[in-house]
Amino acid sequence: MRFVPTKIDIVWLAEATPHCDERGLFARAWCAEEFAQIGVATSAAQTSLAWSRSAGTLRGLHYQQHPYWEEKVVRCVRGSAYVVAVDLRPDSPTHCQWTAIELSADNRRALVVGKGCAQGYQTLQDDTELLYQMSQPYVPAASQGWRFNDPAFRIDWPLPISVLSDRDAEWEAYRW
Secondary structure, eight states: OEEEEOSSTTEEEEEOOOEEETTEEEOOSOOHHHHHHTTOOSSOSEEEEEEESSTTEEEEEEEEOTTSOOOEEEEEEESEEEEEEEEOOTTSTTTTOEEEEEEETTTOEEEEEOTTEEEEEEESSSSEEEEEEESSOOOGGGEEEOOTTOTTTOOOOSSOOOEEOHHHHTOOOOOO
8 A cells, every 4th residue: 555645744645556467456445554654543433435326416524523533534436536635723734725636446546534634525427435434433413514615725626516415505614
């Protein structure tokens, strides 16, 4: 597994290093030892699936409030998605900055999102499914989000938005 840093010091692109032969390929998707080397939790408290029917569906920007901040490993297992992480740490030099990567079933990449970031995505294809590993269990009272089109972040979503939940449409503008 190879970890590529992004401009946000707690967000990495994780690339599988496949072993290929006549049968196809085999690649490690999770290794506690390798994740520990970059300072990421070495156990998952929860694994979740998110499926979207239509291209252009937008989910986010979501996170859990402190002390329930979570690390996430986000992988696309069907279709493709534009996955965004926004740095919410007030003392960070990249506060309010975002990074994004296209994840797909074909590229087998994952985005590792550290504690203190909000995360969201937009599907690029119909019938897209993402797999999440989180370091903390879901705590409904700690669940929070900020507007996907917040001027504090200025995220460039790649497609017109086709589906957006009422909850995501009603998040407040970011304040710190």
